[in-house]
Amino acid sequence: MRLAIDGLGLVGPFGLGSGALQAAQNVSAMPAQADVAELARFFNKRELRRVSHFCRLALLGATLAVEDGCFAGIAKERIGLILATGHGPVATTFDFLDSMHEFGAKLASPTAFSTSIHNVAASTISIMSGYTGPCLTVNQFAMSWASALLTAWCWLAESRVERVLVGAVDEYQPLLVEAARQADSPLATGEGAVFLALSAAQSGRYGMITDVAMGNLAPPASPSPLPYELPAGQAFTLAAALVNGAFGQPLVATEPDGAWSTITLGPPL
Amino acid sequence: MTGTVCVTGLGCLCGAGGSLPEIMHTLYAGRRAPCAPTRMRCEHDVVYPVFELPASIDLPVDSRTNRSLAMAVVAAREALQQAGLTPDLLAGKRVGVCLGTSTGASLNLLDYYASHKAGQPGDPAEVALWRYSNPGLGLARILDLNGPVQTVVNACSSGSDAVGIAMSWLQQGLCDVVLAGGTDELSMVPYNGFIRLMIYDSQPCRPFDVRRKGLNLGEGAGMLVLERRSHADQRGAGVLAVAAGFGSAADAHHLTAPHPDGSSLRRATQQALAQVGIDAGQVGFINAHGTATPNNDQAEAKVLADIFPHAPVVATKGYTGHTLGAAGAIEAVFTVAALRDGKLPASIGCEQPDPALQVTPVQVETPVAAAYGLTQSLGFGGNNAVLVFGRGDQA
Numbered sequence: 223m224r225l226a227i228d229g230l231g232l233v234g235p236f237g238l239g240s241g242a243l244q245a246a247q248n249v250s251a252m253p254a255q256a257d258v259a260e261l262a263r264f265f266n267k268r269e270l271r272r273v274s275h276f277c278r279l280a281l282l283g284a285t286l287a288v289e290d291g292c293f294a295g296i297a298k299e300r301i302g303l304i305l306a307t308g309h310g311p312v313a314t315t316f317d318f319l320d321s322m323h324e325f326g327a328k329l330a331s332p333t334a335f336s337t338s339i340h341n342v343a344a345s346t347i348s349i350m351s352g353y354t355g356p357c358l359t360v361n362q363f364a365m366s367w368a369s370a371l372l373t374a375w376c377w378l379a380e381s382r383v384e385r386v387l388v389g390a391v392d393e394y395q396p397l398l399v400e401a402a403r404q405a406d407s408p409l410a411t412g413e414g415a416v417f418l419a420l421s422a423a424q425s426g427r428y429g430m431i432t433d434v435a436m437g438n439l440a441p442p443a444s445p446s447p448l449p450y451e452l453p454a455g456q457a458f459t460l461a462a463a464l465v466n467g468a469f470g471q472p473l474v475a476t477e478p479d480g481a482w483s484t485i486t487l488g489p490p491l
Numbered sequence: 492m493t494g495t496v497c498v499t500g501l502g503c504l505c506g507a508g509g510s511l512p513e514i515m516h517t518l519y520a521g522r523r524a525p526c527a528p529t530r531m532r533c534e535h536d537v538v539y540p541v542f543e544l545p546a547s548i549d550l551p552v553d554s555r556t557n558r559s560l561a562m563a564v565v566a567a568r569e570a571l572q573q574a575g576l577t578p579d580l581l582a583g584k585r586v587g588v589c590l591g592t593s594t595g596a597s598l599n600l601l602d603y604y605a606s607h608k609a610g611q612p613g614d615p616a617e618v619a620l621w622r623y624s625n626p627g628l629g630l631a632r633i634l635d636l637n638g639p640v641q642t643v644v645n646a647c648s649s650g651s652d653a654v655g656i657a658m659s660w661l662q663q664g665l666c667d668v669v670l671a672g673g674t675d676e677l678s679m680v681p682y683n684g685f686i687r688l689m690i691y692d693s694q695p696c697r698p699f700d701v702r703r704k705g706l707n708l709g710e711g712a713g714m715l716v717l718e719r720r721s722h723a724d725q726r727g728a729g730v731l732a733v734a735a736g737f738g739s740a741a742d743a744h745h746l747t748a749p750h751p752d753g754s755s756l757r758r759a760t761q762q763a764l765a766q767v768g769i770d771a772g773q774v775g776f777i778n779a780h781g782t783a784t785p786n787n788d789q790a791e792a793k794v795l796a797d798i799f800p801h802a803p804v805v806a807t808k809g810y811t812g813h814t815l816g817a818a819g820a821i822e823a824v825f826t827v828a829a830l831r832d833g834k835l836p837a838s839i840g841c842e843q844p845d846p847a848l849q850v851t852p853v854q855v856e857t858p859v860a861a862a863y864g865l866t867q868s869l870g871f872g873g874n875n876a877v878l879v880f881g882r883g884d885q886a
Binding site for chain 2: 298299303309310312315316318319320322323326327328329330331332335336337338339340341342344345346348349351352353354355356357358359360361362363365369372373375376377379380382397398400401402404405409436437438439477478479480481
């Protein structure tokens with residue numbers, strides 16, 4: 223497997239971009255939420271008026287990766303989009319439950335419903351950026367990210383697309399944090415977006431993904447999670463390895479029921 | 492690595508029955524059983540019908556297995572049995588799981604949220620059930636499968652996308668076998684959501700009918716065992732069909748409405764045909780998405796009339812309801828079954844075909860001597876996914 227990483231879009235409580243991520247690696251405490259005001263550089267207020275925080279995280283991460291990854295000249299139908307999320311759009315899901323609870327089923331909010339659909343963020347990126355290639359959303363806790371990368375590799379290997387924009391997105395929601403505390407299994411509840419602009423080129427500006435593996439038996443040892451870990455697996459871990467130039471060591475994610483995934487990075491050639 | 496991908500096993504359960512033979516019998520008999528919801532409340536002035544699993548089906552639900560996951564397990568076991576793949580034969584192989592869902596992975600913690608609003612602590616068991624019931628991860632855990640897992644949440648095209656992605660995994664050599672499909676249970680959230688979006692018919696749904704007013708929800712799961720032809724041959728498995736082509740394209744148009752000219756659906760169709768290496772005239776029939784919403788059927792009919800002016804079209808949601816993330820997989824199973832059986836069921840619910848649409852789905856059981864069948868799905872957010880299956884004797 224070879225996936226060239228040509229662009230990077232990072233959004234988190236630590237700030238934006240690889241410099242902010244690098245600076246944050248020695249910080250133990252951070253705000254819960256990310257600032258997405260930078261979106262105003264790319265979209266006007268009217269365009270963003272009905273866009274939820276979850277979608278703004280995704281849209282900003284994707285747009286930064288595209289800006290970084292030089293997509294000029296590539297037809298928009300030749301750009302694939304894959305969004306991995308551990309939990310999906312939590313806030314708008316609770317908004318819809320809230321509208322059912324507050325006003326009853328007869329007056330539940332149709333807008334909250336349509337923005338609580340799992341693929342709302344990928345669709346928002348597609349609609350606002352005009353991408354008409356394949357568009358996919360994956361949702362399976364910490365296993366989302368590796369799984370998304372596998373499918374990205376297939377799309378490029380089959381020449382379905384010329385570039386794939388792969389992102390991991392999750393949002394902080396206090397009620398979910400409370401629910402996680404009560405649940406009998408660990409649940410990462412961090413927030414942010416990590417997007418990679420990937421191609422099938424021989425080398426990428428940031429490096430290469432040289433292997434992605436998933437399984438259910440004999441999970442490898444898993445390191446301590448980063449303080450800004452997303453539910454969507456090892457996305458920030460991968461981003462941190464890229465900005466630190468730490469290649470070759472498999473990046474591990476595990477699920478409490480035994481599922482595991484590893485991602486291995488190689489340096490730019 | 493590339494190679495022909497075969498279907499060697501099928502499994503299904505839905506409002507029309509608890510196994511594929513039972514379901515196809517129901518479809519060919521032209522029967523359907525929409526009903527008032529029995530497992531959830533309807534608080535509307537009109538009782539909007541749903542398609543529930545027959546009450547006789549005992550699903551293996553428990554504290555770590557929700558209804559969606561349980562349905563996936565039942566359908567997977569049926570498909571594996573037909574494929575002749577026992578746990579012993581699967582051990583040591585790279586067996587992928589690629590499942591579409593919607594409600595099945597959603598954070599619809601209805602009772603937990605109600606407790607929270609009442610200032611009471613919620614039941615952690617409800618959170619744990621969500622945590623462990625992710626359909627893809629859960630199916631791999633329960634069946635002890637070791638390989639890539641993907642839970643696709645592309646709204647109503649999830650099931651078709653999952654099957655198409657599984658084909659890619661096999662063609663690229665990531666797995667030996669993939670359980671591909673979709674599953675979704677009924678839930679108050681989409682039920683109330685679609686009613687409030689005013690695209691839910693208070694009558695049994697009427698795809699492509701001039702009186703159509705929207706969808707009815709259903710529940711169910713559809714599952715296909717996919718493997719490369721060489722792998723199937725090596726173990727002497729019977730080939731039911733060839734999973735021949737997949738296309739996927741986004742509208743980039745609107746969150747809840749398809750593009751009216753269907754341009755991306757057209758492109759997805761052309762991609763799928765190109766992968767098979769056939770032209771549209773070689774497709775013997777189409778299983779339409781046919782949700783019975785005014786917008787869906789209009790956009791879909793436009794593309795079907797342009798690309799397949801002579802192929803018979805069947806719409807099967809009149810039997811199953813719209814099973815959301817499972818729909819594409821269930822209809823993929825029906826497409827393979829129709830290829831095998833050489834006939835299409837009547838498109839129940841379509842009694843007065845809409846003259847404004849250029850497509851009239853088959854209204855009676857119709858023989859088809861087809862080499863290829865095509866099924867398409869359109870989803871919220873503008874996803875379009877198209878699958879082409881070939882008869883098994885072409886593998």
